[in-house]
Amino acid sequence: MNDMTKAIxxxxxxxxxxxxxxxxxxxxxxxxxxxxxxxxxxxxxxxxSQADIETTLEFCSNCKTCDRACPSGVAVSxxxxxxxxxYYKTHKHTRAEEMLAHNERxxxxxxxxxxxxxxxxxxxxxxxxxxxxxxxxxxxERNMPTYAATPFKNLFRRIKQSTSGKKxxxxxxxxxxxxxxxxxxxFVKVMNANGYxxxxxxxxxxxxxxxxxxxxxxxxxxxxxxxxxxxxxxxKKNIPVVTPCTSCSLMxxxxxxxxxxxxxxxxxxxxxxxxxxxxxLLQERGExxxxxxxxxxxxLYHVPCHLKSQAIGLPAVNILEEISGVKVQTADADxxxxxxxxxxxxxxxxxxxxxxxxxxxxxxxxxxxxVISDCGTCRIQIHxxxxxxxxxxxxxxxxxx
Amino acid sequence: xxxxxxxxxxxxxxxxxxxxxLSMRGVKALLIEKKDLINGASSRYHGLLHSGGRYAVxxxxxxxxxxxxxxxxxxxxxxxxxxxGGMFTRLDIDDPAYEELWIKGxxxxxxxxxxxTLDEAFKLEPRLSRKHVKSAYLxxxxxxxxxxxxxxxxxxxxxxxxxxxxxxxVIGFDTVNGELRGVKVRxxxxxxxxxxxxxxxxxxxxxxxxxIGKLAGVEIGVQPDKGTLIAFNQRIVNxxxxxxxxxxxGDIFVPHGSITILGTSSMSIPDPEDTSTSRAxxxxxxxxxxxxxxxxxxxxxxxxxxxxRPLYIPPGGASGRGASRGFAIIDHERDGLKGFFTIVGGxxxxxxxxxxxxxxxxxxxxxxxxKCRTAEEPIVPEVSQADxxxxxxxxxxxxxxxxxxxxxxxxxxxxxxxxxxxVESRELICECENVTRAEVEEICKEDTxxxxxxxxxxxxxxxxxxxxxxCSFRATAVFADMGGNSMAKDSLVRLREFLQGRWKGIRxxxxxxxxxxxxxxRSIYELSMxxxxxxxx
Ligand SMILES: Cc1cc2nc3c(=O)[nH]c(=O)nc-3n(C[C@H](O)[C@H](O)[C@H](O)COP(=O)(O)OP(=O)(O)OC[C@H]3O[C@@H](n4cnc5c(N)ncnc54)[C@H](O)[C@@H]3O)c2cc1C
Ligand code: SF4
Ligand code: SF4
Numbered sequence: 001m002n003d004m005t006k007a008i009x010x011x012x013x014x015x016x017x018x019x020x021x022x023x024x025x026x027x028x029x030x031x032x033x034x035x036x037x038x039x040x041x042x043x044x045x046x047x048x049s050q051a052d053i054e055t056t057l058e059f060c061s062n063c064k065t066c067d068r069a070c071p072s073g074v075a076v077s078x079x080x081x082x083x084x085x086x087y088y089k090t091h092k093h094t095r096a097e098e099m100l101a102h103n104e105r106x107x108x109x110x111x112x113x114x115x116x117x118x119x120x121x122x123x124x125x126x127x128x129x130x131x132x133x134x135x136x137x138x139x140x141e142r143n144m145p146t147y148a149a150t151p152f153k154n155l156f157r158r159i160k161q162s163t164s165g166k167k168x169x170x171x172x173x174x175x176x177x178x179x180x181x182x183x184x185x186x187f188v189k190v191m192n193a194n195g196y197x198x199x200x201x202x203x204x205x206x207x208x209x210x211x212x213x214x215x216x217x218x219x220x221x222x223x224x225x226x227x228x229x230x231x232x233x234x235x236k237k238n239i240p241v242v243t244p245c246t247s248c249s250l251m252x253x254x255x256x257x258x259x260x261x262x263x264x265x266x267x268x269x270x271x272x273x274x275x276x277x278x279x280x281l282l283q284e285r286g287e288x289x290x291x292x293x294x295x296x297x298x299x300l301y302h303v304p305c306h307l308k309s310q311a312i313g314l315p316a317v318n319i320l321e322e323i324s325g326v327k328v329q330t331a332d333a334d335x336x337x338x339x340x341x342x343x344x345x346x347x348x349x350x351x352x353x354x355x356x357x358x359x360x361x362x363x364x365x366x367x368x369x370x371v372i373s374d375c376g377t378c379r380i381q382i383h384x385x386x387x388x389x390x391x392x393x394x395x396x397x398x399x400x401x
Numbered sequence: 402x403x404x405x406x407x408x409x410x411x412x413x414x415x416x417x418x419x420x421x422x423l424s425m426r427g428v429k430a431l432l433i434e435k436k437d438l439i440n441g442a443s444s445r446y447h448g449l450l451h452s453g454g455r456y457a458v459x460x461x462x463x464x465x466x467x468x469x470x471x472x473x474x475x476x477x478x479x480x481x482x483x484x485x486g487g488m489f490t491r492l493d494i495d496d497p498a499y500e501e502l503w504i505k506g507x508x509x510x511x512x513x514x515x516x517x518t519l520d521e522a523f524k525l526e527p528r529l530s531r532k533h534v535k536s537a538y539l540x541x542x543x544x545x546x547x548x549x550x551x552x553x554x555x556x557x558x559x560x561x562x563x564x565x566x567x568x569x570x571v572i573g574f575d576t577v578n579g580e581l582r583g584v585k586v587r588x589x590x591x592x593x594x595x596x597x598x599x600x601x602x603x604x605x606x607x608x609x610x611x612x613i614g615k616l617a618g619v620e621i622g623v624q625p626d627k628g629t630l631i632a633f634n635q636r637i638v639n640x641x642x643x644x645x646x647x648x649x650x651g652d653i654f655v656p657h658g659s660i661t662i663l664g665t666s667s668m669s670i671p672d673p674e675d676t677s678t679s680r681a682x683x684x685x686x687x688x689x690x691x692x693x694x695x696x697x698x699x700x701x702x703x704x705x706x707x708x709x710r711p712l713y714i715p716p717g718g719a720s721g722r723g724a725s726r727g728f729a730i731i732d733h734e735r736d737g738l739k740g741f742f743t744i745v746g747g748x749x750x751x752x753x754x755x756x757x758x759x760x761x762x763x764x765x766x767x768x769x770x771x772k773c774r775t776a777e778e779p780i781v782p783e784v785s786q787a788d789x790x791x792x793x794x795x796x797x798x799x800x801x802x803x804x805x806x807x808x809x810x811x812x813x814x815x816x817x818x819x820x821x822x823x824v825e826s827r828e829l830i831c832e833c834e835n836v837t838r839a840e841v842e843e844i845c846k847e848d849t850x851x852x853x854x855x856x857x858x859x860x861x862x863x864x865x866x867x868x869x870x871x872c873s874f875r876a877t878a879v880f881a882d883m884g885g886n887s888m889a890k891d892s893l894v895r896l897r898e899f900l901q902g903r904w905k906g907i908r909x910x911x912x913x914x915x916x917x918x919x920x921x922x923r924s925i926y927e928l929s930m931x932x933x934x935x936x937x938x
Contacts, residue, residue: 012635012701015918016867042832045635045659046799054798
């Protein structure tokens with residue numbers, strides 16, 4: 001890769017056209033944020049002048065809408081995250097940030113609360129029932145994420161698969177592993193039906209997406225190093241790495257090399273696929289198993305921002321419409337507002353809900369049987385904002401086999 | 402009749418240095434500039450405060466002058482000098498024998514040249530060509546901003562009673578029996594002509610010095626020597642990066658605030674008014690520049706510009722790069738014209754020294770015994786830390802330091818007050834260079850501002866990434882509102898001439914992203930405002 005094509009240098013491409021500002025959902029929700037073009041590309045030229053920090057950068061949710069709006073290929077959000085990490089070199093993280101960046105700490109905390117998991121699993125309201133999270137700076141209005149009794153890792157060992165020459169490695173991702181193992185199970189079922197044996201690699205770390213957006217860049221860098229080495233290992237064996245979590249896949253495919261600029265990261269990215277992207281590839285090669293039970297249902301599809309950023313179209317729509325009787329309509333309502341851990345922060349909760357309003361209203365029209373979305377936190381947000389529980393599109397596909 | 406003891410012609414670095422020096426010695430001096438200050442070479446230049454390294458082989462005298470003045474300006478010019486340091490790099494295609502001569506030259510001239518390893522060089526300047534760079538040295542080069550320096554010299558002179566007039570052209574002289582009595586001037590806007598009485602006239606008109614000589618009936622050998630420069634959108638370098646070889650075209654990169662300037666060339670031209678640049682010149686500079694920085698063409702170019710060095714050619718001397726970069730002071734009493742002095746040549750770096758030398762001669766004539774103090778006293782006082790701290794709450798981030806040096810103590814205070822009390826004045830007029838409306842308003846109110854380019858030179862609006870796309874109409878509106886003269890009200894004309902000025906520098910670099918930027922400008926102004934900029938120039 002030529003140095004100059006690396007994301008960290010793309011600020012120079014900015015034409016100052018303002019498209020990113022016009023499309024940033026956070027800017028539309030709150031005036032206090034200075035906005036993408038003024039932070040990353042514009043300030044990037046001025047860093048030489050004094051030691052300083054753009055404090056309103058804390059408002060950026062890393063939803064990456066700006067990157068997609070940019071006609072010049074500026075990696076605006078990545079530059080923002082790099083700046084955020086600079087800030088944390090001299091500032092301490094709050095406890096909420098610590099907690100929200102580290103999935104395992106959140107899980108441990110919940111397990112420590114007497115009956116924590118039970119409360120969580122009946123979907124209690126964090127703030128009202130247990131003041132713990134509220135005090136930490138985590139939005140009290142949120143329901144505690146539900147934790148599965150058995151993480152997917154353990155469930156997986158019990159799944160019987162026939163061996164196959166065609167193999168893929170599932171990058172499970174934290175949310176599927178800890179909270180929604182049924183998505184993992186559905187994934188295995190779908191892959192098996194397509195003649196693939198699914199492997200999992202217990203040496204993978206969290207992809208690092210929550211770490212990046214909370215400014216723990218060094219930790220994210222360490223995760224990236226490990227994961228990239230693992231991916232390249234699988235690549236040598238000609239086994240692709242596939243994930244149904246769109247934030248994980250974006251991280252592995254694009255954000256690693258955007259943030260850290262190493263050629264190996266770019267190389268590893270070539271071996272990573274979003275689940276439906278992979279299925280679409282099979283379809284193109286005529287290898288997709290289209291022996292599907294009909295399903296007379298209408299789905300409302302919320303396309304996650306981090307899927308849009310992968311620029312692979314809407315493979316889930318294409319694949320689901322292989323099922324006879326299935327109709328998929330996109331919600332077409334922009335960002336849901338949660339942006340990973342962003343909407344869990346007490347001070348960002350309101351912004352998050354304001355951004356999600358358009359989507360909530362769309363969902364509340366209820367002119368469909370089910371809402372689907374590939375992203376775990378998008379699903380949390382939709383559920384929270386509408387009381388309607390969405391599922392992952394792979395669960396629908398699994399039903400049809 | 403208006404009177405002054407000394408009239409100085411030319412508001413470039415040289416003339417301004419003289420105004421300050423004389424004013425500090427208590428001499429009543431008046432500077433006359435035909436356009437805005439630094440209309441000539443003093444803004445159309447590279448912005449390098451030479452360590453002297455560039456002259457260490459060919460002209461040790463000039464090298465020695467440079468290093469001494471460099472140290473003085475770093476001390477007195479904190480508001481306009483960026484002590485970024487410099488690096489000399491020899492490439493594989495450069496003569497190693499020259500390196501030896503250069504090391505010796507630096508030692509002889511008192512320039513500290515510290516050899517560094519290539520690893521260190523690449524760490525300091527990551528974009529240097531790993532393929533071509535063979536050796537590297539650090540020298541005390543710095544960057545100096547002509548725009549800020551000019552107005553700081555004015556602020557300094559004013560404190561001592563110095564006066565100046567811009568947009569006033571000298572069109573003739575009043576002499577009686579071979580003795581100068583005054584100058585004839587014309588107001589550029591009203592066309593009104595009048596005389597200013599004086600005892601002494603200093604011709605500091607740079608490349609125009611020969612024309613001024615003609616007006617006075619004396620022959621002065623000044624050859625305008627055009628140099629072209631390219632401004633890049635960001636800092637490509639952290640230090641001034643020089644090629645370690647016999648001085649040539651396109652071999653210096655200067656980090657100039659938010660941008661980088663690459664230059665320059667050398668071409669004798671008949672008229673210093675010619676500041677045109679061409680695609681061919683740009684291409685030539687890029688070709689040479691990319692020997693040092695391989696990926697140079699991947700960096701976004703903002704514009705190209707050109708200025709003319711006032712090279713002094715003593716009868717029978719060489720021109721172009723062969724001509725001396727030294728300066729000359731001529732007392733035209735030798736030509737039978739008493740009270741008329743010319744100062745030409747030299748460098749921006751040595752303007753203070755040049756001023757000191759000529760002011761010594763003038764003071765001797767006037768029987769003024771005050772000594773020169775320009776080397777000791779800072780040009781302007783620094784804005785206090787307390788004021789900057791207070792300002793940081795209201796300024797955009799990364800905006801305080803730059804605005805503080807642009808504005809100086811008094812204006813800065815007023816701008817901070819304005820930002821504090823009027824929330825809307827915090828909005829940015831220029832988003833690329835981070836200029837608030839409060840600052841633009843403060844400058845627009847001054848009686849030296851007649852057009853948007855004048856505002857630009859004071860604030861840096863229109864000089865960043867978008868080259869005026871968004872600030873042009875905003876600044877025009879502020880000027881129309883705040884400007885104290887009739888020029889301000891004619892806003893459509895002001896907008897047009899400003900856009901034309903921006904366009905002039907963009908045209909020769911209309912490639913890649915710069916082209917895309919231009920198309921956006923065109924659509925904003927032509928399609929939505931019906932401003933086409935008039936006839937092409
Ligand atoms: C391309 C280039 C790069 C350079 N780079 C460097 C560098 O990096 N470092 C360095 O030290 N030096 C550099 N120099 C040299 C330096 O810029 C000049 O030596 C210096 O600026 C000359 O200043 P001056 O005041 O003598 O002339 P000028 O700045 O040209 O000023 C002359 C002024 O006289 C005015 N004038 C003309 N006629 C009249 C009239 N009839 N009435 C009233 N006013 C009039 C003009 O409008 C003009 O403003 C460079 C020069 C060029 C051209
Ligand atoms: S990542 Fe999202 S929130 Fe952040 S600047 Fe871009 S569009 Fe706005
Ligand atoms: S959309 Fe891209 S080019 Fe336009 S202002 Fe934003 S970063 Fe710059």
